[in-house]
Amino acid sequence: MIRSGIRGETVLRGALALIPMLAPALGHAQDAAPVLDTGNTAWMLTSTVLVLFMTLPGLALFYAGMVRSKNVLSVLMQCFAVTALITVLWMIYGYSMAFDTTGMVDGEVNFHSFVGGMGKAFLSGIGLDSLTGTIPESVFATFQLTFAIITPALIVGAFAERMRFSAMLLFLGLWFTFIYTAMTHMVWSGDGGLMWDWGVLDFAGGTVVHINAGVAGLVAALVLGKRKGYPTTPMPPHNLALTVIGASMLWVGWFGFNAGSAVSAGGSAGMAMLVTQIATAAAALAWMFSEWVSHGKPSVLGIASGAVAGLVAITPASGTVGPAGALAIGFAAGVLCFLAATRLKRKFGYDDSLDVFGVHAIGGIVGAVLTGVFAFPSLGGVWDPGETTMGTQVWIQVKGVLFTVVFTGVGSFVLLKLVDMLVGLRVSSEDETLGLDLALHDERGYNL
Amino acid sequence: MKLITAIIKPFKLDDLRQTVAHIGVQGMTVTEVFGLGRQLGHVERYRGASHRVDLNPRTRVEVAVEDTIVDEVIEAITNVARTGRSGDGKVFVARLAAAVRIRTGETGAEAV
Numbered sequence: 001m002i003r004s005g006i007r008g009e010t011v012l013r014g015a016l017a018l019i020p021m022l023a024p025a026l027g028h029a030q031d032a033a034p035v036l037d038t039g040n041t042a043w044m045l046t047s048t049v050l051v052l053f054m055t056l057p058g059l060a061l062f063y064a065g066m067v068r069s070k071n072v073l074s075v076l077m078q079c080f081a082v083t084a085l086i087t088v089l090w091m092i093y094g095y096s097m098a099f100d101t102t103g104m105v106d107g108e109v110n111f112h113s114f115v116g117g118m119g120k121a122f123l124s125g126i127g128l129d130s131l132t133g134t135i136p137e138s139v140f141a142t143f144q145l146t147f148a149i150i151t152p153a154l155i156v157g158a159f160a161e162r163m164r165f166s167a168m169l170l171f172l173g174l175w176f177t178f179i180y181t182a183m184t185h186m187v188w189s190g191d192g193g194l195m196w197d198w199g200v201l202d203f204a205g206g207t208v209v210h211i212n213a214g215v216a217g218l219v220a221a222l223v224l225g226k227r228k229g230y231p232t233t234p235m236p237p238h239n240l241a242l243t244v245i246g247a248s249m250l251w252v253g254w255f256g257f258n259a260g261s262a263v264s265a266g267g268s269a270g271m272a273m274l275v276t277q278i279a280t281a282a283a284a285l286a287w288m289f290s291e292w293v294s295h296g297k298p299s300v301l302g303i304a305s306g307a308v309a310g311l312v313a314i315t316p317a318s319g320t321v322g323p324a325g326a327l328a329i330g331f332a333a334g335v336l337c338f339l340a341a342t343r344l345k346r347k348f349g350y351d352d353s354l355d356v357f358g359v360h361a362i363g364g365i366v367g368a369v370l371t372g373v374f375a376f377p378s379l380g381g382v383w384d385p386g387e388t389t390m391g392t393q394v395w396i397q398v399k400g401v402l403f404t405v406v407f408t409g410v411g412s413f414v415l416l417k418l419v420d421m422l423v424g425l426r427v428s429s430e431d432e433t434l435g436l437d438l439a440l441h442d443e444r445g446y447n448l
Numbered sequence: 449m450k451l452i453t454a455i456i457k458p459f460k461l462d463d464l465r466q467t468v469a470h471i472g473v474q475g476m477t478v479t480e481v482f483g484l485g486r487q488l489g490h491v492e493r494y495r496g497a498s499h500r501v502d503l504n505p506r507t508r509v510e511v512a513v514e515d516t517i518v519d520e521v522i523e524a525i526t527n528v529a530r531t532g533r534s535g536d537g538k539v540f541v542a543r544l545a546a547a548v549r550i551r552t553g554e555t556g557a558e559a560v
Contacts, residue, residue, distance in 0.1 A: 236492055295493060295498075
């Protein structure tokens with residue numbers, strides 16, 4: 001989402017232009033202090049709940065159903081633990097590192113272009129009356145927290161069924177600290193932020209959440225290595241019913257993710273909701289038909305995966321594209337993510353267990369780049385490009401993607417190696433065969 | 449006494465139960481098992497990764513019977529469980545050394 005804020009010289013960028021600010025304040029030379037808007041606040045309270053629901057239990061079930069039954073609890077445990085861990089870290093320093101604006105200067109690249117200061121550590125200064133734009137800062141901080149939770153939670157899909165629990169906690173805690181907060185800051189903290197100043201359009205987290213987690217997932221899959229027996233031993237999902245339930249919760253919850261990123265209850269949120277629905281449906285059909293054509297039958301895992309791919313792809317675009325763009329983006333994501341998850345993975349042989357890279361990285365890249373195309377009014381977009389040409393904006397989007405890929409790719413690799421040295425990343429071969437539920441938690445998922 | 453073990457297709461269980469009841473066999477033990485034999489399995493595909501599944505679900509029925517009705521029971525089971533397609537299953541007969549009804553302590557023929 002884009003943090004709202006009126007400065008002396010209004011900088012219209014992406015959804016900022018569409019936030020229904022107090023009408024008299026727009027275009028005026030002096031600052032007009034925002035006032036609490038109960039409509040916006042009510043929607044943002046709701047959005048926060050919806051996005052948390054995406055992780056617990058949406059993503060948790062989506063992943064849990066796809067692993068083997070001996071590992072079902074380990075996935076649920078990872079999602080739950082990440083939620084709790086990130087919440088505490090966010091409170092202590094994460095929110096500050098992401099959104100503190102001390103030292104940020106519009107157009108200047110300095111240390112605070114990359115990460116915030118500690119001005120808001122322990123959420124100090126946030127009281128009943130603190131505002132972020134027209135909503136309470138408490139709500140904004142919690143809303144953003146739900147994004148900070150789901151991003152590392154996405155990564156667990158890449159190393160499912162073979163990662164030690166202690167290593168996972170340590171790695172994701174460090175990853176949140178050094179990669180996620182910086183990405184959030186660079187893209188969303190406002191003027192002076194590196195990618196904000198470049199003009200990267202990322203409404204709800206194509207770069208910050210999906211490409212970030214997707215690439216980190218690929219790196220983790222490569223560093224940890226393949227599961228024992230992969231790819232010759234069949235490892236079918238143990239309960240696709242859970243997966244479909246989880247995917248359904250993701251679809252519904254995502255309206256909080258995208259429409260909530262408008263930080264307002266109005267036309268921008270409405271359009272974000274509409275394009276989210278269109279892109280998701282297009283992608284679900286695209287994956288389903290791609291599979292039908294290439295394998296002879298449509299599958300439920302396929303249609304659910306296609307829907308998620310569409311949700312991912314429309315995420316960066318949801319504030320700037322129109323319905324036609326959503327259709328195109330959804331269709332492209334459905335086809336390309338299908339190819340990435342089914343062909344690319346097997347061709348290169350990496351064991352990204354639950355296709356975090358194939359769906360989130362590829363979907364995020366498709367969406368991020370196409371945002372630069374379909375944001376333009378000539379193609380049905382609702383963005384005001386000013387003097388920027390489509391070629392320029394697409395290049396800006398590509399720059400954002402490339403930076404994200406390198407930043408998170410290198411950073412994740414370093415952190416994984418560090419954690420490996422400290423506690424060891426992977427479970428023993430015997431534990432992997434026994435199953436993580438018993439080996440790491442002394443519990444059995446199903447006592448039938 | 450004999451212990452007759454029949455491995456049949458699961459949907460044939462109800463018919464089998466009724467058929468042997470007519471001959472006087474009231475009790476049986478039923479287990480869900482997997483079997484593989486000459487019949488073909490099936491293919492499953494998840495996100496492009498496909499694999500053959502050769503083990504097929506089957507139902508194992510065990511009945512303890514007196515020697516006098518063994519042949520009748522075997523024939524009844526075989527007829528009711530047959531579909532004519534591969535995978536219909538097998539019937540095995542083993543000698544049963546002893547049998548006890550737990551509630552009453554009856555042994556031998558009174559126990560089956």
